[in-house]
Amino acid sequence: MKMNSMALASTLLFSVITVAEEHMVDEMLASPGASxxxxxxxxxxxxxxEFPAYIDYLVEVAEPRSEAERAKDAELQKRYRKAIVMDSLFVGAPGFPAGFSAELYETAIQHSIDNKFNFISATITNGPPEDTPEVVKERMAGVNQYWKERDDRYVQVFGLDDIEKARKSGKLAVMHNFQSMMPLGAEGNEEEAIANLREYHKLGLRQLNFTYNIDTPYADGGVSNSDGTDQGVHGPGEAVVKEANKLGIVVDCSHSSNQTCIEAAAMTRKPMILSHSNLMTYQPIDRNVSDQAVKAVAATGGVICVNFIGGFLNPQGLARPYDIAKHVQYIRNLVGPEALCHGSDYVYNYADTLLWILRNPKNFPVEMGYATPSHMGKPGEVWGVVRELEDTYGWTEAEIRGFLGENLLRVYKANWE
Structure with a gap:
């Protein structure tokens, strides 16, 4: 699929920062006086x-910024108070993952509200074997009821009008996403998968990933990026893409293999996304994506949303604002600022989730950076990133507003209208 003229022009226009210049900035920010x-x-x-002591250590080192540093965000939040702020990947709903309690869920939601988010795309499943279609449908129905009973706080998103309705009423727009197609049917039967997809759509599914790291009947996952076995999208996955385009479900290829992203971009007739992915260029692990995959997704008119997890950003596990902004700027140079957004990927019941991860090494390979010492940035870290994009890289207000949410909203609009 050819890159559209806007994306191509942007690629040429924004390739002015050289590798040498980036290295110079790296050295400056790595100096003793840098944060x-x-x-x-x-x-x-x-x-x-050995798990309990290790989990305690991971929780201890997780915070990327101090409270004093975060206090400086207030000025930016005020300046961009009219911008739409959207999180393309918020992990969790009451009961998921790892027994996510309603109380903790509300704490998590309040963090997003306090940090001026208007919208979150919330993961309801990442496709473990126990998440059968019956289990996931029941969970979705339960969460839908939870949101409905708290309609003074939430507006569930079924279409564009709901996002605008939430903004006008000062409420948070919330939407379901899946991080795997496995809940469509573990065997990859096309007829079953399409039937389940239609039911999930009625329940509010509006964003769908192929797979959570592993190879499945639908597509190959990130585990196949470096072992020579990457076969991309499989037959059932292609059928799901076609139906998702018809229904208005955004196709997502984070956690998938690079070839899956590239092939999906050729299949889809609607803009697609990488909802929470970082670059192999700066952290060469299979959880991350290649330049070719980034270009393929952008060529659909889609967006690439960086996440705030240090283990996916660099070998040091750092997720300071500059560490995140470095990935953002690199993607800008590849495909232009209109192809960027952010998906925090933060898990609020971090300790419980770490135990789940450590007990399931197949789905969460250590080679991909899971459950390793790392910063874990909450959604509010986006404001530190905005400061870096302005101060270090000279982004304009219009470009920042695109990154905060307008670019992602454009993709949703193209899929839902």
């Missing part, structure tokens, strides 16, 4: 008895 943090990269344990 950086280092911590011990302890090896991930495999014995259950």
């Amino acid at each position: 950086r943090t280092d911590f011990e990269m302890k090896p991930r344990p495999t014995e259950e008895k």
